[in-house]
Amino acid sequence: MLYKILDKKDFKDFVNNLISAYEVTAPKKISQALHDFFPIKSYEEMDLSYKRTTLPPAKKMLFPSNEALASYTVGNNIEVKSLNESKEQLLFGVGAWDINGMNFLDRIFSTDFIDENYMEKRKKLKVIGIDAEPSDANFASSVGSEFAKEGFDLFLSDIGDKYFVRIGTAAGAEIASKFGDFLDASDVDYSAYDRQMDLYKNKFNVNVNLDNFFENFEIVYGKKDLWEKLAKSCFSCGSCNLVCPTCFCFNVRDDIKIDLAGGIKSRQWDSCMISNYGLVAGGHNFRPDEANRLKQRYRCKLKTFVEKFGQYSCVGCGRCVEACLAKINIYEDINAVKEEVSI
Ligand code: SF4
Numbered sequence: 001m002l003y004k005i006l007d008k009k010d011f012k013d014f015v016n017n018l019i020s021a022y023e024v025t026a027p028k029k030i031s032q033a034l035h036d037f038f039p040i041k042s043y044e045e046m047d048l049s050y051k052r053t054t055l056p057p058a059k060k061m062l063f064p065s066n067e068a069l070a071s072y073t074v075g076n077n078i079e080v081k082s083l084n085e086s087k088e089q090l091l092f093g094v095g096a097w098d099i100n101g102m103n104f105l106d107r108i109f110s111t112d113f114i115d116e117n118y119m120e121k122r123k124k125l126k127v128i129g130i131d132a133e134p135s136d137a138n139f140a141s142s143v144g145s146e147f148a149k150e151g152f153d154l155f156l157s158d159i160g161d162k163y164f165v166r167i168g169t170a171a172g173a174e175i176a177s178k179f180g181d182f183l184d185a186s187d188v189d190y191s192a193y194d195r196q197m198d199l200y201k202n203k204f205n206v207n208v209n210l211d212n213f214f215e216n217f218e219i220v221y222g223k224k225d226l227w228e229k230l231a232k233s234c235f236s237c238g239s240c241n242l243v244c245p246t247c248f249c250f251n252v253r254d255d256i257k258i259d260l261a262g263g264i265k266s267r268q269w270d271s272c273m274i275s276n277y278g279l280v281a282g283g284h285n286f287r288p289d290e291a292n293r294l295k296q297r298y299r300c301k302l303k304t305f306v307e308k309f310g311q312y313s314c315v316g317c318g319r320c321v322e323a324c325l326a327k328i329n330i331y332e333d334i335n336a337v338k339e340e341v342s343i
């Protein structure tokens, strides 16, 4: 890791230089209360003061909600053509928890099998992170996601009249030397950065204690009453999955031409919280009710990948809490599990 500083007076030029060289996707203000990541054409379009975006930017770019995978023709021979649209892109201004969410997807789509559609896009994506403002529901610091150790080319931290910049990759070093007036960090800058990081950790209002959750969850897993109580207002809408930076389930669909001469195979985001997710041929549903689906979602987020990868598959972004019309809240439910065990 290399450490540099960028004076704020040079920041606008840096961003505009990037825009002239890359397709840059950055946070934009959509309405009074809403930001989202979109391609930008000038520095002025960007608004880094966002607290959250409805959809996680890296997931939206690397694993689109609807993606064509292959086309095929059926004649004397069957011909299959892979459809994989990838291009050089730069994601600017993404927060640490969303970088950690992307790091999780990187592991999912490159472990056990290589998902070419995802990985091709990922290889061509440059990432510049920033210490974004956590929203009121953000509990990233409780799951160790408020800080990104990897997954970015550059990461910017505001230390007053300049940014302290961590350079994470060779591509990041090239970006810094080509597009900005980056200087070596001095001892004073390192001290300012340490102070800033201490202050930054205090911006996370929600603290969740996950100690023993792993063990406690198994103790309460069979307690039907508890899960029915926690899931009782769930509409099975699936919003919590769709907004989640780490949810990766998808369905594959065939759109076949009416003459059966060929078709397109595509994938769409799926949701483990909707009623037909566990439905199989013959009409049996492995996850027939809301309570069953909710506890399985929590198992996936907070237990399964602790066993598989040694990490939660929840980065604490709080999006599912804010998206849920039924006010089902993952961090309150973590506490509910703890309370149930202590009764
Ligand atoms: S928990 Fe909330 S967001 Fe998720 S499916 Fe149920 S109602 Fe929808």
Ligand code: SF4
Residues within 6 Å of the ligand: 240, 243, 244, 245, 246, 247, 301, 313, 314, 315, 316, 317, 318, 319, 320, 321, 330
């Ligand atoms: S489960 Fe909720 S809080 Fe955790 S990463 Fe997904 S959307 Fe964010």
